[in-house]
Amino acid sequence: MxxxxxxxxxxxxxxxxxxxxxxxxxxxxxxxxxxxxxxxxxxxxxxxxxxxxxxxxxxxxxxxxxxxxxxxxxxxxxxxxxxxxxxxxxxxxxxxxxxxxxxxxxxxxxxxxxxxxxxxxxxxxxxxxxxxxxxxxxxNQRNNPLYQQIKAIVDGGEIGEILRSNWIITTWWRPQGYYEQSAWRATWGGEGGGVLVNQAPHQLDLWQWICGVPQKVFAKAGFGFRRDIAVEDEVTALVDYGDGRTGTFTTCTHDLDGTDRLEILGTQGKIVVEGSKKATVKRYARPEKQISDESTPESARQLMSGNSAGLEGVVSTEVIEDTSAWxxxxxxxxxxxxxxxxxxxxxxxxGTDGIHGVRLANAIHLSAWTGREVPIDFDESEYLAELNKRIEAEGVYPTQS
Structure with missing residues (x-):
């Protein structure tokens, strides 16, 4: 020490x-x-x-x-x-x-x-x-009381086993003038990437901190999609946890009225976080599969017609809000x-936890560059070769090793 x-x-x-x-x-x-x-x-x-x-x-x-x-x-x-x-x-x-x-x-x-x-x-x-x-x-987002409570709820099994998670985080609007402030910004050799490296690392960390580390990634990304830059400004990634669970992550820097919404669906509940400030937590009295198995043709017909009386007392709702100052x-x-x-x-x-967000960002890049699904423990030499191709094309910065 x-x-x-x-x-x-x-x-x-x-x-x-x-x-x-x-x-x-x-x-x-x-x-x-x-x-x-x-x-x-x-x-x-x-x-x-x-x-x-x-x-x-x-x-x-x-x-x-x-x-x-x-x-x-x-x-x-x-x-x-x-x-x-x-x-x-x-x-x-x-x-x-x-x-x-x-x-x-x-x-x-x-x-x-x-x-x-x-x-x-x-x-x-x-x-x-x-x-x-x-x-x-x-x-610093790990110090957000809202996300600390959400992690405790998930870790405590209060919504059962996670089935799926989806994060739309597009509150990063950046005009062209932002990218022109510095020559190194939004370059492969100077900054190392775009929205995944600069704006979204906190969410890539929180997502894995709360929902776990995936095994595979398939991604589509736009490089200079809506801005005159070399790096990614639009990303959608699908991750596979290897046990039937999946997740999606969407981010960009061109949504003028962006969204920050995290949804976690479990076997016995659901969490929806809006704006990283308010979470709605729904807990089911019994696992969803059990509720389904206990249904009858008549109760199913009532539900399909909009009559949810049969679910009274099954779902409880809690709203959590973060009021911490900037x-x-x-x-x-x-x-x-x-x-x-x-x-x-x-x-x-x-500090050693920093590997998780960087690894996921690298995997997303590699998948988008190659057009294939890649394991989270991807071939690092292949990633560096692809990154260095782009650094060499810029003709300004040294390659990486």
Missing amino acids: TTTSQPAETPAAERTVRLGIIGAGTQGSSYARFIAEGMVPHMTLTAIADTDPAQLAAAAEKHPGAATFSTHQELLASGLVDAVVTTIPHYQHPEVAIAAIEAGVATLVEKPAAVHTTQVKRMNAVAEAHPEVPFAIMF GAQHSGVLENFALTVLGEAELLAP
Whole structure:
């Protein structure tokens, strides 16, 4: 376990973790503000690193108490931090995380963990070789009380065994001007993908966190479908869990009035989540198959004619709503991370869990590129070959290995 600068006898309530932020862009600046505003009680900002002099100067002006560095190596060698968070381009997450973990510095990586599974596996192997160093990932939606309750309901068997799940998450509308803000954005070599890599990683994580990891994936994707970009802006994926269960995942960046709807059908109930804010949970008094087997021709005729009297008392309904404020989920993950470093909590989102979302995104890409169903444990060399074809076609960025 990483140790902090305070004496061990200091009361837990008074101890804080010294954090270094690597990457002073939009996300890193948000985390610095959360800490400055007291939203993360057990964390203090002591260092910031960024390779962009202008961004570093702006961060120094806003947070004069934090030391500044032009590289992550300098920050890690400074002795000023107990922990770091990496808010940098996706491809760089593993390199910086590995350096931090090997330096004995607790590490929180932004989502996604990386762009491809080969990178993530290297990072996870280092983390597993250093179990004394806390390693987390910023899956802030796991800190959403609504999804925590839904996971508890599913794990507790309250809706029986899952039969099917469907997630439509199209609330990512991005105009063409968004993609033209930076040359690296929406490129294979610079960002590593489109909506699956940039906007939807939280849902890819939550879907598997709640419903389990599938075995196979078949996907259709549009690359530059409604935007002048190289990467995917439209995706529909069908997953197979290998035991009769299925799921679908639909996402895009061109729906001006998007939808966020998760539906989970079980053998003894159903959950529908709207807007990640409100869930309607229906529980059946008996398994649906038993209700069906107990029906008679007469009761079936009544149901078909709209008379549901025979089902009175069979279905109960609960509505759950999330009222948490914006930023509370992110700051909550930071606080959980700090408490873990202090030995007072367990990680809400262990960093090694980042493999799941990256692997599913890679499988969706590979299926869409090849036109065939692929296993979730796909051939990584084939994926990298397909990715590198696209990076080489861009002619700007180095290929991946």
